[in-house]
Amino acid sequence: MSISKRLLGLAFASADLLLEIDPAGKIVFALGCSPTAGAAADALVGNSLFDRVGKVSAAVIRTVLSDLAPGTRSTAIEVLFLSDKGKVRRATSRLFVMPDLAPNVSISVTWEGPPYPLHDPEARPALTPAAFLDRARSVLTTPGASKDLAVAFVDVLGLEAAKGLGEAGERLRWRVEAALQAASIDGASAGKLGPERFTLLRNRSTEMDLEGEMRELGLSEGLDLGIRSSEVLLDPAADPLHTLRALRFALEGCLKTGALEEPERTFTAALARTLKEASAFRTMVRQRSFELNYQPIVNLKSGDVHHFEALSRFSGTRGPAETIHMAEELALIDAFDVAVAEKALARLRRPGAASLTFAVNVSGASLADDRYVEAVLRMTAGNPEDRQRLIVEVTESAALADVEAASRRLGALRAAGIRVCIDDFGAGSACYDYLRGLSVDTVKIDGQFVDGLDSDPKARTLITHLVELCASLQVDTIAERIETRAVADLLRDLKVDFGQGWLFGKPESEPRLESQPIKPARRVGAVVGWS
Numbered sequence: 001m002s003i004s005k006r007l008l009g010l011a012f013a014s015a016d017l018l019l020e021i022d023p024a025g026k027i028v029f030a031l032g033c034s035p036t037a038g039a040a041a042d043a044l045v046g047n048s049l050f051d052r053v054g055k056v057s058a059a060v061i062r063t064v065l066s067d068l069a070p071g072t073r074s075t076a077i078e079v080l081f082l083s084d085k086g087k088v089r090r091a092t093s094r095l096f097v098m099p100d101l102a103p104n105v106s107i108s109v110t111w112e113g114p115p116y117p118l119h120d121p122e123a124r125p126a127l128t129p130a131a132f133l134d135r136a137r138s139v140l141t142t143p144g145a146s147k148d149l150a151v152a153f154v155d156v157l158g159l160e161a162a163k164g165l166g167e168a169g170e171r172l173r174w175r176v177e178a179a180l181q182a183a184s185i186d187g188a189s190a191g192k193l194g195p196e197r198f199t200l201l202r203n204r205s206t207e208m209d210l211e212g213e214m215r216e217l218g219l220s221e222g223l224d225l226g227i228r229s230s231e232v233l234l235d236p237a238a239d240p241l242h243t244l245r246a247l248r249f250a251l252e253g254c255l256k257t258g259a260l261e262e263p264e265r266t267f268t269a270a271l272a273r274t275l276k277e278a279s280a281f282r283t284m285v286r287q288r289s290f291e292l293n294y295q296p297i298v299n300l301k302s303g304d305v306h307h308f309e310a311l312s313r314f315s316g317t318r319g320p321a322e323t324i325h326m327a328e329e330l331a332l333i334d335a336f337d338v339a340v341a342e343k344a345l346a347r348l349r350r351p352g353a354a355s356l357t358f359a360v361n362v363s364g365a366s367l368a369d370d371r372y373v374e375a376v377l378r379m380t381a382g383n384p385e386d387r388q389r390l391i392v393e394v395t396e397s398a399a400l401a402d403v404e405a406a407s408r409r410l411g412a413l414r415a416a417g418i419r420v421c422i423d424d425f426g427a428g429s430a431c432y433d434y435l436r437g438l439s440v441d442t443v444k445i446d447g448q449f450v451d452g453l454d455s456d457p458k459a460r461t462l463i464t465h466l467v468e469l470c471a472s473l474q475v476d477t478i479a480e481r482i483e484t485r486a487v488a489d490l491l492r493d494l495k496v497d498f499g500q501g502w503l504f505g506k507p508e509s510e511p512r513l514e515s516q517p518i519k520p521a522r523r524v525g526a527v528v529g530w531s
Contacts, residue, residue: 035081076094080213081109149202291313333366362394
C-alpha cells in the first residue's frame with residue numbers, strides 16, 4: 001500500500017500516531033509521534049505491539065482484535081504505552097481494518113499527556129489535600145479551562161500491605177501516585193486523602209481506565225490490588241471560584257469528620273449541602289434575616305456594664321461558629337460583616353439607647369480592602385456621634401493577609417472615633433505580630449487562658465505578662481468566658497480591665513445595662529461568641 005494511502009488513514013484517524021500490525025501483533029508500519037520523546041516513530045517497526053504496552057492494555061487489545069471485522073473501527077480504548085527509562089504514556093486508541101491492508105490492522109493513537117515516570121519521587125508534586133486544592137484552583141480559574149470536570153476518588157486497596165514487599169512495595173507506591181497525577185487534568189491535580197485513598201481532578205471527556213491501570217501496576221510488582229473508584233461531577237455553569245471554595249470546604253469537612261467511606265455519596269452530599277447553604281447565607285445577608293444578641297462586658301473593678309458584644313444568631317442546622325467559618329471559607333463574609341454593623345447601628349439609634357455601646361465583629365478577610373471601612377464610615381457619616389459608641393473587634397478566625405494595610409484601615413476607623421479590639425488574643429501564632437502591627441485600643445484575652453485559671457498557675461503567669469505588655473502599650477484588656485466569681489476576682493487582681501462571660505450575663509435579644517452576677521451551671525457543648 002502506498003504511503004499516501006497510509007497518510008489518509010492517519011488523517012482519517014485524527015491521531016498523533018498511526019500503527020499497523022500484522023496478525024501476530026508485530027508492528028510493520030509506524031508514522032507520527034512516538035511514545036518516546038525525541039524518538040522516531042519508525043523505530044517501533046519490528047517490535048511486537050504487545051511488548052510495547054502494559055499487560056492489561058495488551059489483554060484489552062487482544063479482545064478488541066478478536067471481534068474486529070474488515071471495514072469496521074473499534075470504540076475508543078485506553079492504552080498504556082511503555083516509553084523510555086521507566087516511563088509510560090497514556091493514550092486513547094482505535095483499531096480499524098482498511099480493506100486494502102487486511103488482514104493487517106491499523107491503530108490510531110492519540111496521546112493523553114506527556115510520558116510520566118513510574119518511579120521518580122522528584123518528578124511529580126506531593127500528593128497532599130492542600131496541594132490538590134491549590135492545583136484545582138489553578139485549573140478552575142484558568143481562562144478557557146474545560147468545563148467537563150469531575151472530582152474522582154480512587155481507593156487502591158492493598159497498597160498499605162505492599163509495604164511488606166520492601167523496595168518493591170515502595171516502588172509500587174510511587175508508581176501508583178505518579179500514574180494518578182498523570183491521569184489528572186494537568187498532570188498535577190491529584191491528592192492523597194488516606195493511606196489507600198486518592199482524589200484527582202479529571203476531564204470527563206478523556207476516556208481512561210484508571211482501575212485497569214492501577215491493577216496493571218500492581219501485577220507488575222506481583223501484587224493483586226483491589227481498586228474502587230467513583231466521581232462527582234462539577235457544575236459547568238457555576239462560577240469557578242465559587243465552585244473551588246465549595247469544593248475546598250466540602251472536602252475539608254469530610255476529611256475532618258472522616259465521612260469519605262463512600263465518597264460518591266458523602267462528598268456529593270457535602271458539596272451539594274455547601275452550595276445550598278451558601279445560597280441561603282447570601283439570601284439571609286441580603287434580607288438581613290439574621291438576629292443579633294447582646295452580651296454585657298463589665299468593668300471588673302466597679303462591676304458596671306461597659307459595653308455589649310453583638311453576637312450573630314442564625315436559623316438552621318449550623319451553629320454561629322460553623323456558619324461564620326463557612327462564610328469565611330466561601331468568601332461570603334465581607335457583605336455579612338457590613339450587615340452586622342448596619343444592624344447594630346440601627347439598634348443604637350432606637351429611642352432610649354443613648355447609653356449603649358456595641359462591639360461588632362469583623363473578619364480579617366473583610367480588611368483585605370477598603371470596602372468595609374468605607375461602608376462603616378459612610379453609615380455613620382450622618383450621625384458621627386454614633387462612632388463614639390461603636391467598637392470593631394477583629395477576629396483571628398481568618399488571618400490578616402497584610403497587617404500593614406489592615407492597620408491603615410483600622411487607623412482610619414480610630415481617627416473617626418471608632419475603637420478597635422483584637423478578638424481571641426493569644427489563640428493564634430500571629431497575635432503578637434497583630435498587637436505590634438495593628439492600630440488598636442483593646443485586646444480580648446482568649447477564653448482558653450481563662451478556663452481553669454483558679455487552678456492553673458501557668459495561666460495566671462501568662463495573663464500577668466500579657467496585661468503588663470498591654471498596659472505598657474496603653475491597650476486595655478478584656479477576659480472572656482468568666483463563669484465564677486473566684487475567676488473574676490483573680491482577673492481583677494491581675495489588673496485585667498474588663499470581663500465577659502455567663503457570670504455577668506448570657507447573650508440576649510435586648511441589651512440589659514444591669515450586670516447579673518450569677519453562678520450558672522457549666523456549659524455543655526455551647527460556645528459563646530461569634531466564631
